[in-house]
Amino acid sequence: xxxVTQTPKHLITATGQRVTLRCSPxxxxxxxxxxxxxxxxxxxxxxxxxxxxxxxxxxxxxxxSAQQFPDLHSELNLSSLELGDSALYFCASSVDAxxxxxxxxxPGTRLTVT
Amino acid sequence: GNSVTQMExxxxxxxxxxxxxxxxxxxxxxxxxxxYVQYPGEGLQLLLKATxxxxxxxxxxxxxxxRKETTSFHLEKGSxxxxxxxxxxxxxxxxxxxxxxxxxxxxxxxxx
Numbered sequence: 001x002x003x004v005t006q007t008p009k010h011l012i013t014a015t016g017q018r019v020t021l022r023c024s025p026x027x028x029x030x031x032x033x034x035x036x037x038x039x040x041x042x043x044x045x046x047x048x049x050x051x052x053x054x055x056x057x058x059x060x061x062x063x064x065s066a067q068q069f070p071d072l073h074s075e076l077n078l079s080s081l082e083l084g085d086s087a088l089y090f091c092a093s094s095v096d097a098x099x100x101x102x103x104x105x106x107p108g109t110r111l112t113v114t
Numbered sequence: 115g116n117s118v119t120q121m122e123x124x125x126x127x128x129x130x131x132x133x134x135x136x137x138x139x140x141x142x143x144x145x146x147x148x149x150y151v152q153y154p155g156e157g158l159q160l161l162l163k164a165t166x167x168x169x170x171x172x173x174x175x176x177x178x179x180x181r182k183e184t185t186s187f188h189l190e191k192g193s194x195x196x197x198x199x200x201x202x203x204x205x206x207x208x209x210x211x212x213x214x215x216x217x218x219x220x221x222x223x224x225x226x
Contacts, residue, residue: 002159033214042218043158043203056212090157099165101146101207103214105157 003027004093006106014114018079021109025072025093031055032074033094033103034066038087049074050096081113116141118204120217127194127224135189135220137178137204145206147171147180147187152201152219161189161202199224 003026013019025032034046036059045058049068060066063081068074078085088110092103121136139145146165150158162171167182176191187204204217 002157004157043216045213045216048212050212058213092158096212099146099209101214102148102160102163103150103158105150105159107157 002104002106004091004104004106006089006091006109008109009107010110010112012112012114013081015081015083017081017113018077019081019111021076021078021089021091021111023074023076023091023093023106025074025091026104029093029095029104030072031094031096032068032072033092034060034074034076035090035092036087037090037108041087043090046076078111083113086111086113116145116206116208116211116213116215118206118215118217120202120204120220123201123219123221125220125222127222129196129224129226130193131224133189133191133194133198133222135202135204135222137187137189137217139185139187139204139206139215141185141206141208141215143208143210145208147178148205148207149176149178149187149189150203150205150216152203154200158203194222194224196224196226198222 005024030051036044046060048056092105149161151161162173164171164180170179201219
């Protein structure tokens with residue numbers, strides 16, 4: 001158990017809909033990362049938050065957005081969903097300080113868009 | 115920019131065989147290096163790490179040595195088990211970049 005929790009575990013929705021994925025980091029970790037994993041694209045970094053502030057953006061579509069709340073949990077919002085958005089979405093947390101950059105991953109949310 | 119190159123999979127081995135999964139990198143700055151493992155249906159787990167040249171990370175019988183001269187961090191295990199079947203990801207992070215860089219992953223299949 002990594003200490004990172006993600007909900008829901010599975011999500012099935014239709015094209016054009018909007019969903020919210022939730023992540024709670026390990027206790028004490030200020031940094032949260034979101035990733036998308038699909039068979040053809042591998043593991044894609046989407047966005048990072050550190051202590052409530054956006055810190056880095058990767059290959060995140062404009063239809064996607066995220067935020068990190070004062071209690072450090074984070075949400076990833078996916079809107080106007082397309083079939084190609086079907087994938088596993090992982091969040092990870094990290095201390096990100098003092099040279100300690102290893103990440104701890106949650107179990108993921110499997111999104112299926114029909 | 116930073117990049118990580120891993121050998122293509124799948125790697126198929128018999129139980130008790132020797133494992134090597136190659137990983138090379140390019141980085142601006144001085145990276146920390148990581149191996150993560152993803153078992154079927156699960157998230158990635160940190161397997162081992164090394165933060166400076168010539169450091170050897172080790173865990174669960176797996177080892178990898180940070181080779182700055184060859185910009186490599188190859189994963190090895192002397193005797194694999196069926197339970198080692200998983201996807202292995204090499205990754206790096208530099209202090210000057212907030213974005214971690216992952217390889218595409220190498221699938222390992224171990225047969226009894």
